[in-house]
Amino acid sequence: NAGVTQTPKFQVLKTGQSMTLQCAQDMNHNSMYWYRQDPGMGLRLIYYSASEGTTDKGEVPNGYNVSRLNKREFSLRLESAAPSQTSVYFCASSETTAGNTEAFFGQGTRLTVV
Amino acid sequence: AQRVTQPEKLLSVFKGAPVELKCNYSYSGSPELFWYVQYSRQRLQLLLRHISRESIKGFTADLNKGETSFHLKKPFAQEEDSAMYYCALSRPGAGNQFYFGTGTSLTVIP
Numbered sequence: 081n082a083g084v085t086q087t088p089k090f091q092v093l094k095t096g097q098s099m100t101l102q103c104a105q106d107m108n109h110n111s112m113y114w115y116r117q118d119p120g121m122g123l124r125l126i127y128y129s130a131s132e133g134t135t136d137k138g139e140v141p142n143g144y145n146v147s148r149l150n151k152r153e154f155s156l157r158l159e160s161a162a163p164s165q166t167s168v169y170f171c172a173s174s175e176t177t178a179g180n181t182e183a184f185f186g187q188g189t190r191l192t193v194v
Numbered sequence: 195a196q197r198v199t200q201p202e203k204l205l206s207v208f209k210g211a212p213v214e215l216k217c218n219y220s221y222s223g224s225p226e227l228f229w230y231v232q233y234s235r236q237r238l239q240l241l242l243r244h245i246s247r248e249s250i251k252g253f254t255a256d257l258n259k260g261e262t263s264f265h266l267k268k269p270f271a272q273e274e275d276s277a278m279y280y281c282a283l284s285r286p287g288a289g290n291q292f293y294f295g296t297g298t299s300l301t302v303i304p
Contacts, residue, residue, distance in 0.1 A: 113291075113292065115294070120203060120296060121296055122200075122280060122294050122295055122296035122297045123238075123280065123294040123297075124294075125291065125292070125293070128291060138291075170237070170238065172238075172292070174284075174292065180243070180245065180246070181226055181243075181284050182228075182240050182243070183228075183230075183240070183282075183284075183292050185237045185238040185239070186237060187236075187237045188237060
């Protein structure tokens with residue numbers, strides 16, 4: 081049981097380049113999320129998907145797009161990378177079962193935009 | 195709007211000393227509160243949730259609705275407790291959005 085898997089683990093982009101961060105979960109969760117983690121700012125929600133076929137903006141969506149490809153996969157795309165998008169990106173999924181909610185995280189993608 | 199505040203970015207305690215990581219929240223409804231921990235070079239993982247009223251690795255946290263706080267406590271800190279701790283709030287429904295505080299980096303000094 082792999083949980084939440086993100087690829088790649090590390091990436092360096094030049095300003096203006098595009099890329100897609102991939103995320104997949106094997107826990108059959110309905111909800112999936114993308115966060116960015118920056119020093120002193122904690123985790124900020126970029127986009128989330130409450131269920132397959134739906135996506136919604138979080139706190140910091142500008143410069144990003146997402147696709148909920150199916151129930152398992154939720155990708156994050158940077159169309160034109162900027163140095164301000166240098167960060168560690170985390171994908172997560174969650175489900176509420178019998179009143180208990182828990183978010184499970186991927187191992188993170190460290191992105192540097194130069 | 196919902197908000198999670200962790201006033202301490204850095205916290206250092208000596209091994210064996212008590213530790214308290216503060217968390218305050220604002221939310222108009224009845225949220226679920228959590229503490230997540232991130233050890234060096236590892237992914238975030240759930241430490242405990244208020245609804246379970248459990249003790250994990252010696253840590254406890256009590257939800258105080260009057261003070262809107264969910265402070266994390268441990269009576270005797272251990273070196274392996276050194277990590278980044280995040281307080282989080284989940285809004286029931288609406289995709290179970292999770293909102294995180296800015297985190298507190300705990301260092302336990304040997």
